[in-house]
Amino acid sequence: MKFRSLAMAGALALCAAQSHAEDFTVGITTTGIPFTFVDTGTQKPTGAMVDLAAAIAEDLQMTPEFAITQFSALIPALQTDKIDVISAGMFATDKRKEVVDFSTPVYSYGDAAFVAADDAGAYQLEDLAGEVVGAQIGTTFADQLQAKGIFSEVKLYDSLVDIMRDVKLGRIKAGFGDKPIVAYQIAQNPGLGVKLVDGYTPMGVGDVALAVSKDKPELLDQVNAAIAEMQQSGELAEIFGKYGL
Structure with missing residues:
Protein backbone atom coordinates (compact mmCIF):
# COMPACT_ATOMS: atom_id res chain seq x y z
CA MET A 1 0.00 0.00 0.00
CA LYS A 2 1.29 3.50 -0.81
CA PHE A 3 3.12 5.55 1.78
CA ARG A 4 4.36 2.46 3.61
CA SER A 5 8.01 2.25 4.57
CA LEU A 6 9.65 -1.12 4.07
CA ALA A 7 11.35 -0.94 7.45
CA MET A 8 8.13 -0.35 9.32
CA ALA A 9 6.22 -2.97 7.38
CA GLY A 10 8.89 -5.53 8.15
CA ALA A 11 8.99 -4.71 11.83
CA LEU A 12 5.22 -4.79 12.18
CA ALA A 13 4.93 -8.03 10.27
CA LEU A 14 7.50 -9.64 12.56
CA CYS A 15 5.69 -8.45 15.68
CA ALA A 16 2.36 -9.62 14.31
CA ALA A 17 3.68 -13.04 13.47
CA GLN A 18 5.13 -13.42 16.94
CA SER A 19 2.27 -12.07 19.03
CA HIS A 20 -1.00 -12.37 17.18
CA ALA A 21 -3.08 -14.66 15.03
CA GLU A 22 -3.17 -14.37 11.26
CA ASP A 23 -6.77 -13.18 11.24
CA PHE A 24 -7.60 -9.67 12.45
CA THR A 25 -11.22 -9.63 13.64
CA VAL A 26 -12.68 -6.13 13.67
CA GLY A 27 -15.90 -5.25 15.50
CA ILE A 28 -18.08 -2.73 13.64
CA THR A 29 -21.71 -1.60 13.53
CA THR A 30 -23.97 -1.15 10.50
CA THR A 31 -25.59 2.04 11.79
CA GLY A 32 -22.53 4.29 11.99
CA ILE A 33 -22.62 5.90 8.54
CA PRO A 34 -20.17 7.21 7.34
CA PHE A 35 -17.84 5.49 9.83
CA THR A 36 -19.19 1.95 9.53
CA PHE A 37 -22.05 0.65 7.39
CA VAL A 38 -22.96 -1.94 4.77
CA ASP A 39 -22.77 -0.95 1.10
CA THR A 40 -26.19 -1.74 -0.36
CA GLY A 41 -24.65 -2.55 -3.74
CA THR A 42 -21.97 -4.99 -2.62
CA GLN A 43 -23.51 -5.99 0.76
CA LYS A 44 -20.03 -5.61 2.25
CA PRO A 45 -18.93 -3.50 5.24
CA THR A 46 -17.58 -0.10 4.28
CA GLY A 47 -16.94 3.34 5.77
CA ALA A 48 -14.02 5.37 7.09
CA MET A 49 -13.31 3.15 10.11
CA VAL A 50 -13.64 0.02 7.98
CA ASP A 51 -11.08 1.34 5.49
CA LEU A 52 -8.81 2.38 8.35
CA ALA A 53 -8.97 -1.06 9.97
CA ALA A 54 -8.27 -2.71 6.61
CA ALA A 55 -5.20 -0.49 6.12
CA ILE A 56 -3.93 -1.32 9.60
CA ALA A 57 -4.45 -5.02 8.97
CA GLU A 58 -2.42 -4.72 5.77
CA ASP A 59 0.41 -3.08 7.71
CA LEU A 60 0.35 -5.97 10.15
CA GLN A 61 0.18 -8.47 7.27
CA MET A 62 -3.06 -9.85 8.65
CA THR A 63 -6.39 -10.63 7.04
CA PRO A 64 -9.22 -8.36 8.27
CA GLU A 65 -12.47 -10.08 9.19
CA PHE A 66 -15.34 -7.73 10.02
CA ALA A 67 -17.79 -8.79 12.72
CA ILE A 68 -21.05 -6.82 12.61
CA THR A 69 -22.15 -6.14 16.18
CA GLN A 70 -24.63 -3.86 17.94
CA PHE A 71 -22.87 -0.81 19.33
CA SER A 72 -23.71 -1.67 22.94
CA ALA A 73 -22.21 -5.16 22.48
CA LEU A 74 -18.87 -4.07 20.99
CA ILE A 75 -16.92 -3.75 24.25
CA PRO A 76 -18.29 -7.04 25.69
CA ALA A 77 -17.27 -8.75 22.43
CA LEU A 78 -13.76 -7.33 22.80
CA GLN A 79 -13.49 -8.41 26.42
CA THR A 80 -14.49 -11.98 25.56
CA ASP A 81 -12.02 -12.23 22.63
CA LYS A 82 -14.75 -12.51 20.02
CA ILE A 83 -13.04 -9.62 18.23
CA ASP A 84 -9.49 -8.24 18.26
CA VAL A 85 -10.28 -4.53 17.88
CA ILE A 86 -13.22 -2.16 17.73
CA SER A 87 -13.12 0.20 14.76
CA ALA A 88 -16.29 2.30 14.88
CA GLY A 89 -17.40 5.84 15.68
CA MET A 90 -16.58 5.21 19.34
CA PHE A 91 -15.31 7.92 21.68
CA ALA A 92 -12.32 7.16 23.88
CA THR A 93 -13.98 8.17 27.17
CA ASP A 94 -12.54 7.85 30.66
CA LYS A 95 -15.25 5.35 31.58
CA ARG A 96 -14.44 3.11 28.62
CA LYS A 97 -10.71 3.42 29.30
CA GLU A 98 -11.32 1.61 32.58
CA VAL A 99 -12.14 -1.58 30.67
CA VAL A 100 -10.37 -1.28 27.29
CA ASP A 101 -7.33 0.47 25.85
CA PHE A 102 -7.66 3.02 23.04
CA SER A 103 -5.36 3.85 20.19
CA THR A 104 -4.14 7.28 19.20
CA PRO A 105 -7.23 9.39 18.30
CA VAL A 106 -8.08 9.33 14.60
CA TYR A 107 -11.00 11.79 14.41
CA SER A 108 -12.81 14.28 16.70
CA TYR A 109 -16.39 15.56 16.74
CA GLY A 206 -14.81 13.59 21.77
CA ASP A 207 -11.95 11.69 20.17
CA VAL A 208 -12.68 8.63 18.06
CA ALA A 209 -10.13 5.82 18.41
CA LEU A 210 -9.80 2.08 17.93
CA ALA A 211 -10.24 -0.05 21.04
CA VAL A 212 -8.05 -3.00 22.01
CA SER A 213 -8.28 -5.43 24.92
CA LYS A 214 -6.17 -4.47 27.92
CA ASP A 215 -4.40 -7.84 27.78
CA LYS A 216 -3.05 -7.17 24.28
CA PRO A 217 -0.57 -4.28 24.71
CA GLU A 218 1.58 -5.52 21.81
CA LEU A 219 -1.36 -5.24 19.43
CA LEU A 220 -2.09 -1.71 20.67
CA ASP A 221 1.53 -0.73 19.96
CA GLN A 222 1.26 -2.14 16.44
CA VAL A 223 -2.01 -0.31 15.78
CA ASN A 224 -0.56 2.98 17.03
CA ALA A 225 2.54 2.56 14.88
CA ALA A 226 0.39 2.06 11.79
CA ILE A 227 -1.76 5.10 12.63
CA ALA A 228 1.35 7.27 13.14
CA GLU A 229 2.65 6.27 9.71
CA MET A 230 -0.69 7.09 8.08
CA GLN A 231 -0.88 10.46 9.84
CA GLN A 232 2.58 11.38 8.67
CA SER A 233 1.98 10.28 5.08
CA GLY A 234 -1.43 11.92 4.78
CA GLU A 235 -3.21 8.63 4.18
CA LEU A 236 -5.34 8.98 7.32
CA ALA A 237 -6.75 12.28 6.05
CA GLU A 238 -7.39 10.67 2.67
CA ILE A 239 -9.40 7.86 4.24
CA PHE A 240 -11.68 10.20 6.19
CA GLY A 241 -11.89 12.70 3.34
CA LYS A 242 -13.27 9.98 1.08
CA TYR A 243 -16.41 9.96 3.24
CA GLY A 244 -16.75 13.71 3.61
CA LEU A 245 -15.25 13.81 7.10
Whole structure:
Protein backbone atom coordinates (compact mmCIF):
# COMPACT_ATOMS: atom_id res chain seq x y z
CA MET A 1 0.00 0.00 0.00
CA LYS A 2 1.29 3.50 -0.81
CA PHE A 3 3.12 5.55 1.78
CA ARG A 4 4.36 2.46 3.61
CA SER A 5 8.01 2.25 4.57
CA LEU A 6 9.65 -1.12 4.07
CA ALA A 7 11.35 -0.94 7.45
CA MET A 8 8.13 -0.35 9.32
CA ALA A 9 6.22 -2.97 7.38
CA GLY A 10 8.89 -5.53 8.15
CA ALA A 11 8.99 -4.71 11.83
CA LEU A 12 5.22 -4.79 12.18
CA ALA A 13 4.93 -8.03 10.27
CA LEU A 14 7.50 -9.64 12.56
CA CYS A 15 5.69 -8.45 15.68
CA ALA A 16 2.36 -9.62 14.31
CA ALA A 17 3.68 -13.04 13.47
CA GLN A 18 5.13 -13.42 16.94
CA SER A 19 2.27 -12.07 19.03
CA HIS A 20 -1.00 -12.37 17.18
CA ALA A 21 -3.08 -14.66 15.03
CA GLU A 22 -3.17 -14.37 11.26
CA ASP A 23 -6.77 -13.18 11.24
CA PHE A 24 -7.60 -9.67 12.45
CA THR A 25 -11.22 -9.63 13.64
CA VAL A 26 -12.68 -6.13 13.67
CA GLY A 27 -15.90 -5.25 15.50
CA ILE A 28 -18.08 -2.73 13.64
CA THR A 29 -21.71 -1.60 13.53
CA THR A 30 -23.97 -1.15 10.50
CA THR A 31 -25.59 2.04 11.79
CA GLY A 32 -22.53 4.29 11.99
CA ILE A 33 -22.62 5.90 8.54
CA PRO A 34 -20.17 7.21 7.34
CA PHE A 35 -17.84 5.49 9.83
CA THR A 36 -19.19 1.95 9.53
CA PHE A 37 -22.05 0.65 7.39
CA VAL A 38 -22.96 -1.94 4.77
CA ASP A 39 -22.77 -0.95 1.10
CA THR A 40 -26.19 -1.74 -0.36
CA GLY A 41 -24.65 -2.55 -3.74
CA THR A 42 -21.97 -4.99 -2.62
CA GLN A 43 -23.51 -5.99 0.76
CA LYS A 44 -20.03 -5.61 2.25
CA PRO A 45 -18.93 -3.50 5.24
CA THR A 46 -17.58 -0.10 4.28
CA GLY A 47 -16.94 3.34 5.77
CA ALA A 48 -14.02 5.37 7.09
CA MET A 49 -13.31 3.15 10.11
CA VAL A 50 -13.64 0.02 7.98
CA ASP A 51 -11.08 1.34 5.49
CA LEU A 52 -8.81 2.38 8.35
CA ALA A 53 -8.97 -1.06 9.97
CA ALA A 54 -8.27 -2.71 6.61
CA ALA A 55 -5.20 -0.49 6.12
CA ILE A 56 -3.93 -1.32 9.60
CA ALA A 57 -4.45 -5.02 8.97
CA GLU A 58 -2.42 -4.72 5.77
CA ASP A 59 0.41 -3.08 7.71
CA LEU A 60 0.35 -5.97 10.15
CA GLN A 61 0.18 -8.47 7.27
CA MET A 62 -3.06 -9.85 8.65
CA THR A 63 -6.39 -10.63 7.04
CA PRO A 64 -9.22 -8.36 8.27
CA GLU A 65 -12.47 -10.08 9.19
CA PHE A 66 -15.34 -7.73 10.02
CA ALA A 67 -17.79 -8.79 12.72
CA ILE A 68 -21.05 -6.82 12.61
CA THR A 69 -22.15 -6.14 16.18
CA GLN A 70 -24.63 -3.86 17.94
CA PHE A 71 -22.87 -0.81 19.33
CA SER A 72 -23.71 -1.67 22.94
CA ALA A 73 -22.21 -5.16 22.48
CA LEU A 74 -18.87 -4.07 20.99
CA ILE A 75 -16.92 -3.75 24.25
CA PRO A 76 -18.29 -7.04 25.69
CA ALA A 77 -17.27 -8.75 22.43
CA LEU A 78 -13.76 -7.33 22.80
CA GLN A 79 -13.49 -8.41 26.42
CA THR A 80 -14.49 -11.98 25.56
CA ASP A 81 -12.02 -12.23 22.63
CA LYS A 82 -14.75 -12.51 20.02
CA ILE A 83 -13.04 -9.62 18.23
CA ASP A 84 -9.49 -8.24 18.26
CA VAL A 85 -10.28 -4.53 17.88
CA ILE A 86 -13.22 -2.16 17.73
CA SER A 87 -13.12 0.20 14.76
CA ALA A 88 -16.29 2.30 14.88
CA GLY A 89 -17.40 5.84 15.68
CA MET A 90 -16.58 5.21 19.34
CA PHE A 91 -15.31 7.92 21.68
CA ALA A 92 -12.32 7.16 23.88
CA THR A 93 -13.98 8.17 27.17
CA ASP A 94 -12.54 7.85 30.66
CA LYS A 95 -15.25 5.35 31.58
CA ARG A 96 -14.44 3.11 28.62
CA LYS A 97 -10.71 3.42 29.30
CA GLU A 98 -11.32 1.61 32.58
CA VAL A 99 -12.14 -1.58 30.67
CA VAL A 100 -10.37 -1.28 27.29
CA ASP A 101 -7.33 0.47 25.85
CA PHE A 102 -7.66 3.02 23.04
CA SER A 103 -5.36 3.85 20.19
CA THR A 104 -4.14 7.28 19.20
CA PRO A 105 -7.23 9.39 18.30
CA VAL A 106 -8.08 9.33 14.60
CA TYR A 107 -11.00 11.79 14.41
CA SER A 108 -12.81 14.28 16.70
CA TYR A 109 -16.39 15.56 16.74
CA GLY A 110 -19.38 16.40 18.96
CA ASP A 111 -23.05 15.52 19.22
CA ALA A 112 -25.94 16.82 17.16
CA ALA A 113 -29.57 17.39 18.08
CA PHE A 114 -32.33 16.67 15.57
CA VAL A 115 -36.06 17.33 15.55
CA ALA A 116 -39.01 16.76 13.23
CA ALA A 117 -38.60 18.37 9.82
CA ASP A 118 -41.50 20.78 10.44
CA ASP A 119 -40.18 21.91 13.84
CA ALA A 120 -38.77 25.44 13.51
CA GLY A 121 -37.29 25.57 17.02
CA ALA A 122 -33.66 26.63 17.49
CA TYR A 123 -33.10 24.55 20.60
CA GLN A 124 -30.31 24.34 23.11
CA LEU A 125 -30.41 21.63 25.79
CA GLU A 126 -32.12 23.85 28.36
CA ASP A 127 -34.92 24.62 25.90
CA LEU A 128 -35.83 20.92 25.87
CA ALA A 129 -36.22 20.65 29.64
CA GLY A 130 -39.26 18.57 30.56
CA GLU A 131 -39.41 16.90 27.15
CA VAL A 132 -38.86 13.28 26.16
CA VAL A 133 -35.64 12.90 24.17
CA GLY A 134 -33.80 9.93 22.73
CA ALA A 135 -30.28 8.60 22.33
CA GLN A 136 -28.62 5.34 21.34
CA ILE A 137 -27.97 2.90 24.15
CA GLY A 138 -24.30 2.60 25.13
CA THR A 139 -23.31 6.02 23.78
CA THR A 140 -21.72 8.84 25.73
CA PHE A 141 -24.60 11.07 24.65
CA ALA A 142 -27.11 8.87 26.48
CA ASP A 143 -25.05 9.13 29.68
CA GLN A 144 -24.64 12.89 29.35
CA LEU A 145 -28.35 13.47 28.75
CA GLN A 146 -29.34 11.34 31.73
CA ALA A 147 -26.82 13.15 33.92
CA LYS A 148 -28.45 16.50 33.07
CA GLY A 149 -31.57 15.48 34.95
CA ILE A 150 -33.76 18.02 33.15
CA PHE A 151 -35.78 15.78 30.83
CA SER A 152 -39.01 13.97 31.65
CA GLU A 153 -37.39 10.90 30.06
CA VAL A 154 -34.31 9.92 28.09
CA LYS A 155 -35.43 7.00 25.95
CA LEU A 156 -32.72 4.59 24.87
CA TYR A 157 -32.69 2.97 21.43
CA ASP A 158 -30.70 0.26 19.67
CA SER A 159 -30.19 2.34 16.52
CA LEU A 160 -30.19 5.92 15.28
CA VAL A 161 -32.82 5.05 12.68
CA ASP A 162 -35.23 4.06 15.48
CA ILE A 163 -34.68 7.42 17.17
CA MET A 164 -35.33 9.29 13.93
CA ARG A 165 -38.55 7.35 13.39
CA ASP A 166 -39.90 8.32 16.81
CA VAL A 167 -38.87 11.96 16.35
CA LYS A 168 -40.68 12.05 13.00
CA LEU A 169 -43.80 10.48 14.50
CA GLY A 170 -43.79 12.89 17.46
CA ARG A 171 -43.24 10.19 20.06
CA ILE A 172 -40.21 12.09 21.35
CA LYS A 173 -39.31 15.77 21.00
CA ALA A 174 -35.68 15.45 19.93
CA GLY A 175 -32.95 12.94 19.31
CA PHE A 176 -29.21 13.10 19.85
CA GLY A 177 -26.38 11.36 18.06
CA ASP A 178 -22.96 11.61 16.46
CA LYS A 179 -22.99 14.75 14.31
CA PRO A 180 -21.20 13.30 11.25
CA ILE A 181 -23.45 10.24 11.29
CA VAL A 182 -26.68 12.19 11.77
CA ALA A 183 -25.76 14.79 9.13
CA TYR A 184 -24.78 12.11 6.59
CA GLN A 185 -27.99 10.11 7.06
CA ILE A 186 -30.23 13.18 6.79
CA ALA A 187 -28.42 14.38 3.66
CA GLN A 188 -28.69 10.97 2.01
CA ASN A 189 -32.29 10.28 3.09
CA PRO A 190 -34.56 13.38 2.98
CA GLY A 191 -37.55 11.11 3.61
CA LEU A 192 -36.45 10.48 7.18
CA GLY A 193 -38.56 13.46 8.21
CA VAL A 194 -36.03 14.98 10.62
CA LYS A 195 -33.55 17.83 10.49
CA LEU A 196 -30.53 19.05 12.43
CA VAL A 197 -31.12 21.82 14.97
CA ASP A 198 -29.31 24.87 13.61
CA GLY A 199 -27.00 26.56 16.08
CA TYR A 200 -27.10 23.72 18.60
CA THR A 201 -24.06 23.70 20.91
CA PRO A 202 -22.69 20.17 21.45
CA MET A 203 -22.43 18.81 24.98
CA GLY A 204 -18.76 18.17 24.21
CA VAL A 205 -16.27 17.08 21.59
CA GLY A 206 -14.81 13.59 21.77
CA ASP A 207 -11.95 11.69 20.17
CA VAL A 208 -12.68 8.63 18.06
CA ALA A 209 -10.13 5.82 18.41
CA LEU A 210 -9.80 2.08 17.93
CA ALA A 211 -10.24 -0.05 21.04
CA VAL A 212 -8.05 -3.00 22.01
CA SER A 213 -8.28 -5.43 24.92
CA LYS A 214 -6.17 -4.47 27.92
CA ASP A 215 -4.40 -7.84 27.78
CA LYS A 216 -3.05 -7.17 24.28
CA PRO A 217 -0.57 -4.28 24.71
CA GLU A 218 1.58 -5.52 21.81
CA LEU A 219 -1.36 -5.24 19.43
CA LEU A 220 -2.09 -1.71 20.67
CA ASP A 221 1.53 -0.73 19.96
CA GLN A 222 1.26 -2.14 16.44
CA VAL A 223 -2.01 -0.31 15.78
CA ASN A 224 -0.56 2.98 17.03
CA ALA A 225 2.54 2.56 14.88
CA ALA A 226 0.39 2.06 11.79
CA ILE A 227 -1.76 5.10 12.63
CA ALA A 228 1.35 7.27 13.14
CA GLU A 229 2.65 6.27 9.71
CA MET A 230 -0.69 7.09 8.08
CA GLN A 231 -0.88 10.46 9.84
CA GLN A 232 2.58 11.38 8.67
CA SER A 233 1.98 10.28 5.08
CA GLY A 234 -1.43 11.92 4.78
CA GLU A 235 -3.21 8.63 4.18
CA LEU A 236 -5.34 8.98 7.32
CA ALA A 237 -6.75 12.28 6.05
CA GLU A 238 -7.39 10.67 2.67
CA ILE A 239 -9.40 7.86 4.24
CA PHE A 240 -11.68 10.20 6.19
CA GLY A 241 -11.89 12.70 3.34
CA LYS A 242 -13.27 9.98 1.08
CA TYR A 243 -16.41 9.96 3.24
CA GLY A 244 -16.75 13.71 3.61
CA LEU A 245 -15.25 13.81 7.10
